[in-house]
Amino acid sequence: MARNQHAVIWTRLSGTPEKMGNLVLSTQQVSFTYTQEYLASSRTGFCLLGDGSIWGADTVTYPISERIPVFPRLLTLIPGNNPRNLQRRHYLDMLRAKSGKEPPPGLETEWQLLVMGGHGGIGHIDLFMDDITARQWYRSSTDSYEADSVVEIKSSRSQLWRMLKRNVLDENVDFDPQLIEETLGPTPSVGGMIPKLLVSMTPGDSKPNFHPPGTRHKRDVVLKIEPPEYAGLLDLEALCLEIHREAGFEVPAYHRYDDDGLHFLAVERFDRVDGKPVPMESLFSVIATGNHHFRETGDILLDELGGIFEQLGQVARLDKNTQEQLYRRILMALLTGNGDLHLDNIALLGGLDECRLAPIYDPAPMRAWPRHNLLSAIPFDPSAYADHGAFFVELGRSFGLPAEGVHHAILDALDATSSYVERVMELQRVPIQLRNQLVKIVQQEHLLLEKQFQ
Numbered sequence: 001m002a003r004n005q006h007a008v009i010w011t012r013l014s015g016t017p018e019k020m021g022n023l024v025l026s027t028q029q030v031s032f033t034y035t036q037e038y039l040a041s042s043r044t045g046f047c048l049l050g051d052g053s054i055w056g057a058d059t060v061t062y063p064i065s066e067r068i069p070v071f072p073r074l075l076t077l078i079p080g081n082n083p084r085n086l087q088r089r090h091y092l093d094m095l096r097a098k099s100g101k102e103p104p105p106g107l108e109t110e111w112q113l114l115v116m117g118g119h120g121g122i123g124h125i126d127l128f129m130d131d132i133t134a135r136q137w138y139r140s141s142t143d144s145y146e147a148d149s150v151v152e153i154k155s156s157r158s159q160l161w162r163m164l165k166r167n168v169l170d171e172n173v174d175f176d177p178q179l180i181e182e183t184l185g186p187t188p189s190v191g192g193m194i195p196k197l198l199v200s201m202t203p204g205d206s207k208p209n210f211h212p213p214g215t216r217h218k219r220d221v222v223l224k225i226e227p228p229e230y231a232g233l234l235d236l237e238a239l240c241l242e243i244h245r246e247a248g249f250e251v252p253a254y255h256r257y258d259d260d261g262l263h264f265l266a267v268e269r270f271d272r273v274d275g276k277p278v279p280m281e282s283l284f285s286v287i288a289t290g291n292h293h294f295r296e297t298g299d300i301l302l303d304e305l306g307g308i309f310e311q312l313g314q315v316a317r318l319d320k321n322t323q324e325q326l327y328r329r330i331l332m333a334l335l336t337g338n339g340d341l342h343l344d345n346i347a348l349l350g351g352l353d354e355c356r357l358a359p360i361y362d363p364a365p366m367r368a369w370p371r372h373n374l375l376s377a378i379p380f381d382p383s384a385y386a387d388h389g390a391f392f393v394e395l396g397r398s399f400g401l402p403a404e405g406v407h408h409a410i411l412d413a414l415d416a417t418s419s420y421v422e423r424v425m426e427l428q429r430v431p432i433q434l435r436n437q438l439v440k441i442v443q444q445e446h447l448l449l450e451k452q453f454q
Helices: 036-041 072-077 086-099 107-117 131-144 154-167 177-184 233-246 283-290 302-312 322-336 388-398 403-416 420-425 432-453
Strands: 005-011 018-025 029-034 060-063 125-128 196-201 219-225 254-259 262-268 280-282 347-349
Touching: 005 107, 005 131, 018 036, 029 036, 072 107, 072 125, 072 283, 086 107, 086 196, 107 125, 125 131, 233 254, 233 262, 233 322, 233 403, 233 420, 280 283, 283 302, 283 347, 302 322, 302 388, 322 388, 322 403, 322 432, 388 403, 388 432, 403 432, 420 432
Parallel strands: none
Antiparallel strands: 005 018, 005 125, 018 029, 029 060, 196 219, 219 262, 254 262, 280 347
């Protein structure tokens, strides 16, 4: 990419679209400069550590790399590079049609995908090619997303189901991409191995109908669609959401649907309140923004997270029990077989003035699948301990808990998951070999923690 690329960032934090500032991408760094009007508003910046209260009128810069080719906060606005990402497929098809050739891998293609789909996603920022495009998008979304005016429903629903069957179930059926886009809007994507769309719906419908995100009188959801290679996953994830809710954790409302061979889990979005976006940023993004040497989850150890929150607490007003709550989540992940609690599955809500952990939103027990049987996506070194059960006991001290507090947290987690094995075995859609594998894993983790207090 020989020349600088330019874009703009807007937001609807106040309820009305307004420009935040200008973005420039060069071959070595990305930079962002706030408008004077936005700085004067004192509203939350485009990311926690890029906030205007820290940088003022100075340009925010970040050294890019192949792994992080833009500001870390913008990574979630680029459709994920995995074979089941529906938006990436759609936008790559559009680039092929425009250029007549295969989009080459690399920074230029990722930038084009960001500009095409970087608005309407999770959180409070929207990225566009220019201000004219921004104004047009906000105007069209306001005009189009009235529930009564959405293209309804039999033909569009049929086309959506055909699209999902082709791209998720790998069935050889055709669909009308134009009608899909009219029905769902820009359909910004969410990362991960499971196909996801951001849509609106009416919870409780016996047969779900989906509308563009932001449709009035509907609920915005992250819609997860189960691919055949992960049969039963959504039943397991729904169970884990319920286990966490029963244990007192903050969990979004969710709804399971099965229809015409398709399986859905709709998780209600918590980055929207009364139609206004709420700032939301992954822990990966926060760490990478503050430490330019951090590029991969493996660049940090699990027992270093407590120190990360201590540092963050020097610039952000965090809930006082944030570290304890994160430790308790790690214990629940261990005892439910969720080895996929990586730094993108932990997020913060709010700006510097009020910052807290986001609700638990992706607790799927991926260790049920042998290829995902990883104890922890965030690495740790248990070599100094008798076993990793002893490590997880000591881990609580690194989060600032006294010995008694660690003991109570572990006992609470053991109690909260005491019925988990029986409830897993009741999930008939989950293949029996996967249920058996998951049960064996979590029983072993229970034993390792229980013996620490015998």
